[in-house]
Amino acid sequence: xxxxxxxxxxxxxxxxxxxxxxxxxxxxxxxxxxxxxxxxxxxxxxxxxxxxxxxxxxxxxxxxxxxxxxxxxxxxxxxxxxxxxxxxxxxxxxxxxxxxxxxxxxxxxxxxxxxxxxxxxxxxxxxxxxxxxxxxxxxxxxxxxxxxxxxxxxxxxxxxxxxxxxxxxxxxxxxxxxxxxxxxxxxxxxxxxxxxxxxxxxxxxxxxxxxxxxxxxxxxxxxxxxxxxxxxxxxxxxxxxxxxxxxxxxxxxxxxxxxxxxxxxxxxxxxxxxxxxxxxxxxxxxxxxxxxxxxxxxxxxxxxxxxxxxxxxxxxxxxxxxxxxxxxxxxxxxxxxxxxxxxxxxxxxxxxxxxxxxxxxxxxxxxxxxxxxxxxxxxxxxxxxxxx
Amino acid sequence: xxxxxxxxxxxxxxxxxxxxxxxxxxxxxxxxxxxxxxxxxxxxxxxxxxxxxxxxxxxxxxxxx
Ligand SMILES: Cc1cc2nc3c(=O)[nH]c(=O)nc-3n(C[C@H](O)[C@H](O)[C@H](O)COP(=O)(O)OP(=O)(O)OC[C@H]3O[C@@H](n4cnc5c(N)ncnc54)[C@H](O)[C@@H]3O)c2cc1C
Ligand code: SF4
Numbered sequence: 143x144x145x146x147x148x149x150x151x152x153x154x155x156x157x158x159x160x161x162x163x164x165x166x167x168x169x170x171x172x173x174x175x176x177x178x179x180x181x182x183x184x185x186x187x188x189x190x191x192x193x194x195x196x197x198x199x200x201x202x203x204x205x206x207x208x209x210x211x212x213x214x215x216x217x218x219x220x221x222x223x224x225x226x227x228x229x230x231x232x233x234x235x236x237x238x239x240x241x242x243x244x245x246x247x248x249x250x251x252x253x254x255x256x257x258x259x260x261x262x263x264x265x266x267x268x269x270x271x272x273x274x275x276x277x278x279x280x281x282x283x284x285x286x287x288x289x290x291x292x293x294x295x296x297x298x299x300x301x302x303x304x305x306x307x308x309x310x311x312x313x314x315x316x317x318x319x320x321x322x323x324x325x326x327x328x329x330x331x332x333x334x335x336x337x338x339x340x341x342x343x344x345x346x347x348x349x350x351x352x353x354x355x356x357x358x359x360x361x362x363x364x365x366x367x368x369x370x371x372x373x374x375x376x377x378x379x380x381x382x383x384x385x386x387x388x389x390x391x392x393x394x395x396x397x398x399x400x401x402x403x404x405x406x407x408x409x410x411x412x413x414x415x416x417x418x419x420x421x422x423x424x425x426x427x428x429x430x431x432x433x434x435x436x437x438x439x440x441x442x443x444x445x446x447x448x449x450x451x452x453x454x455x456x457x458x459x460x461x462x463x464x465x466x467x468x469x470x471x472x473x474x475x476x477x478x479x480x481x482x483x484x485x486x487x488x489x490x491x492x493x494x495x496x497x498x499x500x501x502x503x504x505x506x507x508x509x510x511x512x513x514x515x516x517x518x519x520x521x522x523x524x525x526x527x528x529x530x
Numbered sequence: 531x532x533x534x535x536x537x538x539x540x541x542x543x544x545x546x547x548x549x550x551x552x553x554x555x556x557x558x559x560x561x562x563x564x565x566x567x568x569x570x571x572x573x574x575x576x577x578x579x580x581x582x583x584x585x586x587x588x589x590x591x592x593x594x595x
Pocket of ligand 2: 541543584586587589
Protein backbone atom coordinates (compact mmCIF):
# COMPACT_ATOMS: atom_id res chain seq x y z
CA UNK A 143 0.00 0.00 0.00
CA UNK A 144 1.49 3.32 -0.99
CA UNK A 145 -1.06 5.93 0.05
CA UNK A 146 -0.15 8.94 2.13
CA UNK A 147 -1.05 8.58 5.83
CA UNK A 148 -1.13 11.63 8.11
CA UNK A 149 -1.39 11.11 11.87
CA UNK A 150 -2.31 14.09 14.03
CA UNK A 151 -1.18 13.49 17.63
CA UNK A 152 2.05 11.49 18.07
CA UNK A 153 1.54 10.02 21.50
CA UNK A 154 0.75 6.40 22.29
CA UNK A 155 -2.34 6.15 20.07
CA UNK A 156 -0.82 7.82 17.01
CA UNK A 157 2.55 6.15 17.38
CA UNK A 158 1.02 2.68 17.69
CA UNK A 159 -1.04 3.21 14.52
CA UNK A 160 2.19 4.19 12.72
CA UNK A 161 4.06 1.12 13.96
CA UNK A 162 1.22 -1.26 13.18
CA UNK A 163 0.89 0.24 9.67
CA UNK A 164 4.56 -0.34 8.91
CA UNK A 165 4.39 -3.83 10.37
CA UNK A 166 1.31 -4.53 8.24
CA UNK A 167 3.13 -3.55 5.05
CA UNK A 168 2.37 0.13 4.55
CA UNK A 169 5.22 1.39 2.39
CA UNK A 170 3.80 4.82 1.59
CA UNK A 171 4.43 8.13 3.25
CA UNK A 172 3.84 8.34 6.99
CA UNK A 173 3.73 11.67 8.79
CA UNK A 174 3.10 12.39 12.46
CA UNK A 175 2.21 15.89 13.66
CA UNK A 176 2.46 17.00 17.30
CA UNK A 177 3.25 20.29 19.07
CA UNK A 178 4.75 18.59 22.15
CA UNK A 179 8.50 19.32 22.14
CA UNK A 180 9.40 15.88 23.57
CA UNK A 181 9.72 12.61 21.66
CA UNK A 182 6.70 10.31 22.23
CA UNK A 183 6.31 9.54 25.93
CA UNK A 184 4.04 7.64 28.25
CA UNK A 185 1.58 9.49 30.49
CA UNK A 186 0.78 7.02 33.32
CA UNK A 187 4.19 7.47 35.04
CA UNK A 188 3.75 11.28 35.01
CA UNK A 189 1.42 11.22 38.03
CA UNK A 190 3.38 8.41 39.70
CA UNK A 191 7.15 7.84 39.31
CA UNK A 192 7.85 11.23 37.72
CA UNK A 193 6.04 13.25 40.42
CA UNK A 194 7.69 11.40 43.28
CA UNK A 195 11.06 11.66 41.55
CA UNK A 196 11.54 7.90 41.43
CA UNK A 197 12.13 8.06 37.68
CA UNK A 198 14.24 10.57 35.79
CA UNK A 199 12.00 12.25 33.19
CA UNK A 200 13.59 10.52 30.18
CA UNK A 201 12.44 7.11 31.42
CA UNK A 202 8.95 7.97 30.17
CA UNK A 203 10.07 7.83 26.54
CA UNK A 204 7.98 5.26 24.69
CA UNK A 205 10.69 4.30 22.20
CA UNK A 206 14.43 4.64 21.74
CA UNK A 207 15.70 7.03 19.03
CA UNK A 208 16.72 3.94 16.99
CA UNK A 209 13.19 2.52 17.16
CA UNK A 210 11.72 5.85 16.04
CA UNK A 211 14.28 6.05 13.24
CA UNK A 212 13.36 2.53 12.07
CA UNK A 213 9.76 3.63 11.61
CA UNK A 214 10.81 5.64 8.56
CA UNK A 215 8.27 8.37 9.32
CA UNK A 216 8.37 12.15 9.02
CA UNK A 217 7.92 14.02 12.30
CA UNK A 218 6.25 17.37 11.93
CA UNK A 219 6.46 19.67 14.92
CA UNK A 220 3.28 21.71 14.91
CA UNK A 221 -0.33 22.01 15.95
CA UNK A 222 -3.21 21.10 13.64
CA UNK A 223 -5.59 24.05 13.50
CA UNK A 224 -8.07 23.20 10.79
CA UNK A 225 -9.30 20.22 8.80
CA UNK A 226 -10.78 20.42 5.32
CA UNK A 227 -12.14 16.90 4.94
CA UNK A 228 -13.43 17.52 1.42
CA UNK A 229 -10.04 18.73 0.16
CA UNK A 230 -8.24 16.22 2.41
CA UNK A 231 -5.88 18.74 3.93
CA UNK A 232 -4.89 19.68 7.47
CA UNK A 233 -3.73 23.18 8.22
CA UNK A 234 -1.09 23.71 10.90
CA UNK A 235 -0.24 26.71 13.04
CA UNK A 236 1.91 28.99 10.96
CA UNK A 237 -0.23 28.31 7.90
CA UNK A 238 1.39 25.14 6.53
CA UNK A 239 -1.11 22.77 4.86
CA UNK A 240 -0.58 19.01 4.70
CA UNK A 241 -2.48 16.87 2.19
CA UNK A 242 -3.35 13.25 2.93
CA UNK A 243 -5.09 10.17 1.55
CA UNK A 244 -5.81 8.79 5.03
CA UNK A 245 -6.01 10.84 8.22
CA UNK A 246 -5.72 9.45 11.75
CA UNK A 247 -6.79 11.74 14.58
CA UNK A 248 -5.16 10.93 17.91
CA UNK A 249 -5.20 14.25 19.72
CA UNK A 250 -6.24 12.99 23.17
CA UNK A 251 -7.64 15.31 25.82
CA UNK A 252 -7.25 18.77 27.29
CA UNK A 253 -7.63 19.24 31.07
CA UNK A 254 -10.83 20.96 32.13
CA UNK A 255 -10.23 24.16 34.08
CA UNK A 256 -12.13 25.92 36.86
CA UNK A 257 -14.02 29.08 35.95
CA UNK A 258 -12.51 32.36 37.04
CA UNK A 259 -8.96 33.64 37.31
CA UNK A 260 -6.03 31.23 37.51
CA UNK A 261 -3.41 32.57 39.92
CA UNK A 262 0.21 31.36 39.92
CA UNK A 263 0.54 28.09 41.80
CA UNK A 264 -2.41 26.52 39.97
CA UNK A 265 -1.51 23.37 38.05
CA UNK A 266 -3.07 20.89 35.65
CA UNK A 267 -1.44 17.64 34.55
CA UNK A 268 -1.53 16.10 31.10
CA UNK A 269 1.89 16.68 29.54
CA UNK A 270 5.46 15.95 30.56
CA UNK A 271 6.19 19.67 30.89
CA UNK A 272 3.23 20.07 33.25
CA UNK A 273 4.47 17.10 35.28
CA UNK A 274 7.94 18.63 35.54
CA UNK A 275 6.51 22.00 36.55
CA UNK A 276 4.46 20.34 39.29
CA UNK A 277 7.36 18.22 40.47
CA UNK A 278 9.52 21.32 40.62
CA UNK A 279 6.92 23.25 42.66
CA UNK A 280 5.90 20.51 45.12
CA UNK A 281 8.95 20.54 47.43
CA UNK A 282 8.43 24.24 48.19
CA UNK A 283 4.69 24.02 48.68
CA UNK A 284 3.37 24.36 52.21
CA UNK A 285 -0.19 23.21 51.74
CA UNK A 286 -1.39 21.41 48.65
CA UNK A 287 -5.03 21.21 47.54
CA UNK A 288 -6.02 18.69 44.91
CA UNK A 289 -9.35 19.59 43.32
CA UNK A 290 -11.12 16.51 41.97
CA UNK A 291 -10.72 13.01 43.43
CA UNK A 292 -10.80 10.99 40.23
CA UNK A 293 -8.01 8.60 39.36
CA UNK A 294 -5.58 11.39 38.49
CA UNK A 295 -6.38 13.51 41.56
CA UNK A 296 -5.96 10.53 43.87
CA UNK A 297 -2.57 9.68 42.37
CA UNK A 298 -1.37 13.26 42.65
CA UNK A 299 -2.55 13.46 46.28
CA UNK A 300 -0.66 10.24 47.02
CA UNK A 301 2.51 11.52 45.33
CA UNK A 302 2.34 14.87 47.18
CA UNK A 303 1.82 13.03 50.49
CA UNK A 304 4.71 10.71 49.70
CA UNK A 305 6.83 13.85 49.31
CA UNK A 306 5.72 14.93 52.79
CA UNK A 307 3.35 17.72 51.77
CA UNK A 308 0.22 18.59 53.72
CA UNK A 309 -2.57 17.57 51.33
CA UNK A 310 -6.31 18.23 51.10
CA UNK A 311 -8.27 16.30 48.47
CA UNK A 312 -11.54 18.01 47.54
CA UNK A 313 -14.42 16.50 45.59
CA UNK A 314 -18.20 17.01 45.33
CA UNK A 315 -18.79 13.24 45.35
CA UNK A 316 -19.26 11.10 48.47
CA UNK A 317 -16.05 9.08 47.97
CA UNK A 318 -12.94 9.32 45.76
CA UNK A 319 -12.98 7.52 42.40
CA UNK A 320 -16.75 7.08 42.75
CA UNK A 321 -17.29 6.97 39.00
CA UNK A 322 -14.64 4.27 38.51
CA UNK A 323 -15.16 2.09 41.57
CA UNK A 324 -18.61 2.79 43.01
CA UNK A 325 -19.39 3.77 46.62
CA UNK A 326 -18.08 0.70 48.49
CA UNK A 327 -14.67 0.39 46.85
CA UNK A 328 -14.38 4.17 46.61
CA UNK A 329 -14.77 4.15 50.38
CA UNK A 330 -11.65 2.00 50.57
CA UNK A 331 -9.75 4.58 48.55
CA UNK A 332 -10.93 7.23 51.04
CA UNK A 333 -9.66 5.07 53.92
CA UNK A 334 -6.34 4.58 52.16
CA UNK A 335 -5.78 8.32 51.85
CA UNK A 336 -6.91 9.04 55.41
CA UNK A 337 -4.50 6.42 56.68
CA UNK A 338 -1.70 8.25 54.88
CA UNK A 339 -2.72 11.57 56.39
CA UNK A 340 -4.56 13.22 53.50
CA UNK A 341 -7.43 15.46 54.57
CA UNK A 342 -10.53 14.61 52.56
CA UNK A 343 -13.09 17.30 51.94
CA UNK A 344 -15.89 15.41 50.18
CA UNK A 345 -19.48 16.19 49.28
CA UNK A 346 -18.96 19.86 48.46
CA UNK A 347 -18.44 21.45 45.07
CA UNK A 348 -15.53 23.78 44.35
CA UNK A 349 -16.46 27.19 43.02
CA UNK A 350 -13.00 28.47 42.12
CA UNK A 351 -9.48 29.28 43.15
CA UNK A 352 -8.72 32.11 45.53
CA UNK A 353 -5.64 34.24 44.96
CA UNK A 354 -3.66 36.83 46.86
CA UNK A 355 -1.37 39.13 44.92
CA UNK A 356 -1.60 36.82 41.93
CA UNK A 357 -0.72 33.63 43.83
CA UNK A 358 -3.00 30.80 44.94
CA UNK A 359 -4.05 31.12 48.56
CA UNK A 360 -6.91 28.67 48.64
CA UNK A 361 -9.77 26.84 47.04
CA UNK A 362 -13.30 28.20 47.49
CA UNK A 363 -16.07 25.71 48.21
CA UNK A 364 -19.78 26.07 47.54
CA UNK A 365 -20.57 26.08 51.28
CA UNK A 366 -18.42 29.16 51.81
CA UNK A 367 -15.36 27.45 53.25
CA UNK A 368 -11.96 28.26 51.77
CA UNK A 369 -9.45 25.40 51.87
CA UNK A 370 -6.13 27.13 52.41
CA UNK A 371 -3.39 26.13 49.97
CA UNK A 372 -0.41 27.67 48.26
CA UNK A 373 -0.42 25.07 45.51
CA UNK A 374 -3.56 23.78 43.82
CA UNK A 375 -3.79 20.97 41.30
CA UNK A 376 -7.00 21.00 39.30
CA UNK A 377 -7.98 17.49 38.17
CA UNK A 378 -11.65 17.85 37.36
CA UNK A 379 -11.60 15.78 34.21
CA UNK A 380 -10.62 16.48 30.63
CA UNK A 381 -12.34 17.22 27.36
CA UNK A 382 -11.51 15.79 23.92
CA UNK A 383 -8.98 17.92 22.01
CA UNK A 384 -11.32 18.65 19.10
CA UNK A 385 -11.49 22.48 19.08
CA UNK A 386 -9.53 22.43 15.81
CA UNK A 387 -12.23 20.27 14.18
CA UNK A 388 -15.12 22.70 14.61
CA UNK A 389 -16.69 23.29 11.17
CA UNK A 390 -14.67 20.44 9.64
CA UNK A 391 -17.83 18.48 8.88
CA UNK A 392 -16.85 15.71 11.31
CA UNK A 393 -19.51 14.87 13.88
CA UNK A 394 -18.36 15.94 17.37
CA UNK A 395 -20.16 14.90 20.55
CA UNK A 396 -17.80 14.73 23.51
CA UNK A 397 -15.25 13.18 21.17
CA UNK A 398 -15.07 12.39 17.47
CA UNK A 399 -18.08 10.31 16.49
CA UNK A 400 -16.96 7.17 14.65
CA UNK A 401 -18.51 3.94 13.44
CA UNK A 402 -17.65 0.61 15.08
CA UNK A 403 -14.60 0.42 12.81
CA UNK A 404 -13.32 3.73 14.22
CA UNK A 405 -13.99 5.60 10.98
CA UNK A 406 -15.21 9.21 11.32
CA UNK A 407 -15.57 9.98 7.59
CA UNK A 408 -14.23 8.50 4.36
CA UNK A 409 -10.46 8.27 4.85
CA UNK A 410 -10.61 9.65 8.40
CA UNK A 411 -10.11 7.56 11.57
CA UNK A 412 -9.93 8.45 15.25
CA UNK A 413 -8.08 6.60 17.97
CA UNK A 414 -7.52 6.76 21.73
CA UNK A 415 -8.98 9.14 24.31
CA UNK A 416 -10.47 11.43 21.63
CA UNK A 417 -12.54 8.76 19.82
CA UNK A 418 -16.17 7.88 20.42
CA UNK A 419 -17.56 4.75 18.81
CA UNK A 420 -20.65 2.57 19.27
CA UNK A 421 -20.30 -0.31 21.68
CA UNK A 422 -20.69 -3.26 19.29
CA UNK A 423 -23.17 -4.99 21.60
CA UNK A 424 -25.32 -2.18 22.99
CA UNK A 425 -24.90 0.31 20.14
CA UNK A 426 -24.41 3.09 22.70
CA UNK A 427 -21.58 5.52 21.95
CA UNK A 428 -18.60 5.09 24.28
CA UNK A 429 -15.30 6.84 24.81
CA UNK A 430 -12.61 5.18 26.90
CA UNK A 431 -9.78 7.13 28.55
CA UNK A 432 -7.22 4.45 29.19
CA UNK A 433 -3.77 3.46 28.18
CA UNK A 434 -4.65 -0.02 26.95
CA UNK A 435 -7.63 1.20 24.95
CA UNK A 436 -5.35 3.54 22.99
CA UNK A 437 -3.08 0.69 21.86
CA UNK A 438 -5.85 -1.83 21.25
CA UNK A 439 -7.82 0.68 19.21
CA UNK A 440 -4.67 1.66 17.31
CA UNK A 441 -4.21 -1.93 16.14
CA UNK A 442 -7.82 -1.98 14.91
CA UNK A 443 -7.42 1.35 13.09
CA UNK A 444 -4.18 0.27 11.40
CA UNK A 445 -5.75 -3.01 10.27
CA UNK A 446 -8.77 -1.17 8.85
CA UNK A 447 -6.57 1.34 6.99
CA UNK A 448 -4.86 -1.66 5.42
CA UNK A 449 -8.20 -2.94 4.15
CA UNK A 450 -9.60 -4.97 7.04
CA UNK A 451 -13.10 -4.47 8.52
CA UNK A 452 -12.32 -4.93 12.20
CA UNK A 453 -14.75 -3.79 14.90
CA UNK A 454 -13.32 -2.34 18.12
CA UNK A 455 -14.77 -4.34 21.02
CA UNK A 456 -12.41 -4.01 23.98
CA UNK A 457 -12.81 -5.01 27.61
CA UNK A 458 -12.00 -1.65 29.23
CA UNK A 459 -9.05 -1.81 31.62
CA UNK A 460 -7.23 0.66 33.80
CA UNK A 461 -4.92 0.59 36.76
CA UNK A 462 -3.91 3.10 39.38
CA UNK A 463 -0.99 3.16 41.79
CA UNK A 464 -1.44 5.10 45.03
CA UNK A 465 1.21 4.80 47.75
CA UNK A 466 2.00 1.06 47.73
CA UNK A 467 -1.49 0.10 46.62
CA UNK A 468 -2.14 -1.15 43.12
CA UNK A 469 -5.75 -1.03 41.91
CA UNK A 470 -6.69 -2.77 38.66
CA UNK A 471 -10.08 -2.81 37.00
CA UNK A 472 -11.11 -5.00 34.07
CA UNK A 473 -14.57 -4.06 32.78
CA UNK A 474 -16.64 -1.16 34.05
CA UNK A 475 -18.23 -0.76 37.48
CA UNK A 476 -21.85 0.45 37.32
CA UNK A 477 -23.24 2.96 39.82
CA UNK A 478 -25.56 0.62 41.72
CA UNK A 479 -23.45 -2.55 41.45
CA UNK A 480 -22.96 -4.93 44.37
CA UNK A 481 -19.44 -6.03 45.34
CA UNK A 482 -18.67 -9.72 45.74
CA UNK A 483 -15.28 -10.77 47.11
CA UNK A 484 -13.63 -13.69 45.31
CA UNK A 485 -10.41 -13.68 47.30
CA UNK A 486 -9.87 -11.83 50.57
CA UNK A 487 -12.53 -9.72 52.28
CA UNK A 488 -13.56 -6.10 52.65
CA UNK A 489 -11.17 -5.86 55.61
CA UNK A 490 -8.07 -7.07 53.74
CA UNK A 491 -5.34 -5.10 52.06
CA UNK A 492 -5.27 -7.56 49.19
CA UNK A 493 -8.37 -8.86 47.48
CA UNK A 494 -10.08 -9.73 44.22
CA UNK A 495 -13.68 -8.63 43.82
CA UNK A 496 -16.37 -8.72 41.17
CA UNK A 497 -19.11 -6.16 40.76
CA UNK A 498 -22.57 -7.28 39.77
CA UNK A 499 -25.47 -5.28 38.39
CA UNK A 500 -29.09 -5.61 39.51
CA UNK A 501 -29.71 -7.78 36.49
CA UNK A 502 -27.08 -10.22 37.74
CA UNK A 503 -24.48 -9.26 35.15
CA UNK A 504 -20.81 -9.32 36.24
CA UNK A 505 -19.62 -5.87 35.19
CA UNK A 506 -16.02 -5.70 36.43
CA UNK A 507 -13.18 -7.65 37.99
CA UNK A 508 -11.17 -5.64 40.47
CA UNK A 509 -7.78 -6.42 41.95
CA UNK A 510 -6.56 -4.61 45.05
CA UNK A 511 -2.87 -5.46 45.37
CA UNK A 512 -3.73 -8.60 43.44
CA UNK A 513 -2.77 -8.19 39.76
CA UNK A 514 -2.74 -11.82 38.77
CA UNK A 515 -6.05 -12.51 40.48
CA UNK A 516 -7.65 -9.55 38.73
CA UNK A 517 -6.57 -10.84 35.34
CA UNK A 518 -7.84 -14.36 35.90
CA UNK A 519 -11.11 -13.03 37.39
CA UNK A 520 -11.68 -11.32 34.06
CA UNK A 521 -13.08 -14.65 32.84
CA UNK A 522 -16.15 -13.98 35.05
CA UNK A 523 -17.21 -10.89 33.11
CA UNK A 524 -20.48 -11.26 31.24
CA UNK A 525 -21.09 -9.45 28.01
CA UNK A 526 -23.41 -6.46 28.11
CA UNK A 527 -26.98 -7.34 27.08
CA UNK A 528 -27.96 -6.47 23.52
CA UNK A 529 -30.20 -3.53 22.80
CA UNK A 530 -33.84 -4.74 22.78
CA UNK B 531 13.59 -13.64 17.86
CA UNK B 532 14.77 -12.56 21.28
CA UNK B 533 12.50 -11.06 23.94
CA UNK B 534 13.59 -8.69 26.70
CA UNK B 535 11.35 -7.52 29.52
CA UNK B 536 11.90 -4.60 31.89
CA UNK B 537 10.50 -5.66 35.25
CA UNK B 538 10.85 -2.17 36.67
CA UNK B 539 8.57 -0.66 34.04
CA UNK B 540 6.00 -3.47 34.18
CA UNK B 541 2.63 -2.44 35.62
CA UNK B 542 1.30 -5.97 35.94
CA UNK B 543 -1.87 -5.84 33.86
CA UNK B 544 -1.07 -9.13 32.19
CA UNK B 545 -1.95 -8.08 28.63
CA UNK B 546 1.18 -10.01 27.57
CA UNK B 547 -0.03 -13.20 29.27
CA UNK B 548 -3.38 -12.92 27.52
CA UNK B 549 -1.65 -12.45 24.14
CA UNK B 550 1.10 -15.09 24.46
CA UNK B 551 0.57 -17.34 27.50
CA UNK B 552 3.41 -19.72 26.68
CA UNK B 553 5.93 -16.88 26.54
CA UNK B 554 4.80 -14.64 29.44
CA UNK B 555 3.48 -15.21 32.93
CA UNK B 556 3.02 -13.00 36.01
CA UNK B 557 4.43 -13.31 39.52
CA UNK B 558 1.79 -14.21 42.06
CA UNK B 559 2.49 -11.52 44.65
CA UNK B 560 2.92 -8.34 42.60
CA UNK B 561 1.88 -9.34 39.08
CA UNK B 562 5.24 -8.43 37.54
CA UNK B 563 5.96 -10.17 34.24
CA UNK B 564 7.86 -13.46 34.17
CA UNK B 565 9.52 -14.30 30.87
CA UNK B 566 8.95 -18.02 30.30
CA UNK B 567 10.70 -18.17 26.96
CA UNK B 568 13.32 -15.53 26.06
CA UNK B 569 13.78 -17.05 22.56
CA UNK B 570 10.31 -18.07 21.39
CA UNK B 571 9.90 -20.23 18.29
CA UNK B 572 8.94 -18.75 14.97
CA UNK B 573 5.26 -19.73 15.33
CA UNK B 574 4.98 -17.44 18.36
CA UNK B 575 6.48 -14.38 16.67
CA UNK B 576 3.18 -12.70 15.78
CA UNK B 577 1.68 -13.22 19.25
CA UNK B 578 4.83 -11.92 20.94
CA UNK B 579 4.91 -8.81 18.75
CA UNK B 580 1.26 -8.25 19.55
CA UNK B 581 2.08 -8.56 23.28
CA UNK B 582 4.89 -6.01 22.94
CA UNK B 583 2.55 -3.56 21.22
CA UNK B 584 -0.27 -4.07 23.73
CA UNK B 585 1.95 -3.78 26.81
CA UNK B 586 0.79 -0.55 28.48
CA UNK B 587 4.20 0.09 30.00
CA UNK B 588 6.39 -0.40 26.91
CA UNK B 589 8.16 -3.03 29.03
CA UNK B 590 8.61 -5.65 26.30
CA UNK B 591 11.25 -5.30 23.60
CA UNK B 592 11.48 -7.73 20.68
CA UNK B 593 14.84 -8.12 18.95
CA UNK B 594 14.97 -9.85 15.59
CA UNK B 595 17.76 -12.39 15.38
C1 LIG C 1 -0.98 11.95 34.27
C2 LIG C 1 -1.73 10.83 33.62
C3 LIG C 1 -1.73 9.56 34.21
C4 LIG C 1 -2.40 8.49 33.62
N1 LIG C 1 -2.38 7.27 34.23
C5 LIG C 1 -3.04 6.23 33.67
C6 LIG C 1 -3.02 4.94 34.29
O1 LIG C 1 -2.44 4.74 35.35
N2 LIG C 1 -3.67 3.92 33.67
C7 LIG C 1 -4.34 4.10 32.49
O2 LIG C 1 -4.92 3.14 31.98
N3 LIG C 1 -4.37 5.30 31.87
C8 LIG C 1 -3.74 6.36 32.44
N4 LIG C 1 -3.77 7.60 31.83
C9 LIG C 1 -4.49 7.74 30.55
C10 LIG C 1 -3.60 7.43 29.34
O3 LIG C 1 -2.37 8.07 29.47
C11 LIG C 1 -4.31 7.87 28.09
O4 LIG C 1 -5.45 7.05 27.95
C12 LIG C 1 -3.46 7.79 26.83
O5 LIG C 1 -2.37 8.67 26.91
C13 LIG C 1 -4.29 8.09 25.59
O6 LIG C 1 -3.47 8.16 24.47
P1 LIG C 1 -3.84 9.05 23.20
O7 LIG C 1 -2.73 8.80 22.21
O8 LIG C 1 -5.23 8.81 22.82
O9 LIG C 1 -3.81 10.56 23.70
P2 LIG C 1 -2.65 11.42 24.35
O10 LIG C 1 -1.68 10.55 25.05
O11 LIG C 1 -3.30 12.50 25.12
O12 LIG C 1 -1.90 12.08 23.10
C14 LIG C 1 -2.47 13.08 22.32
C15 LIG C 1 -1.36 13.78 21.55
O13 LIG C 1 -1.96 14.66 20.61
C16 LIG C 1 -1.25 15.88 20.58
N5 LIG C 1 -2.18 16.93 20.11
C17 LIG C 1 -3.23 17.48 20.77
N6 LIG C 1 -3.83 18.40 19.99
C18 LIG C 1 -3.15 18.43 18.82
C19 LIG C 1 -3.28 19.19 17.60
N7 LIG C 1 -4.25 20.08 17.44
N8 LIG C 1 -2.39 18.96 16.60
C20 LIG C 1 -1.41 18.03 16.75
N9 LIG C 1 -1.25 17.30 17.86
C21 LIG C 1 -2.10 17.50 18.87
C22 LIG C 1 -0.80 16.07 22.01
O14 LIG C 1 0.32 16.92 22.08
C23 LIG C 1 -0.47 14.63 22.42
O15 LIG C 1 0.87 14.32 22.17
C24 LIG C 1 -3.11 8.70 32.41
C25 LIG C 1 -3.13 9.97 31.82
C26 LIG C 1 -2.45 11.03 32.42
C27 LIG C 1 -2.48 12.40 31.77
S1 SF4 D 1 1.75 -6.40 29.42
FE1 SF4 D 1 3.60 -5.27 30.01
S2 SF4 D 1 3.06 -4.20 31.88
FE2 SF4 D 1 1.51 -5.81 31.58
S3 SF4 D 1 2.29 -7.56 32.73
FE3 SF4 D 1 3.03 -7.79 30.64
S4 SF4 D 1 5.05 -6.79 30.66
FE4 SF4 D 1 3.99 -6.13 32.51
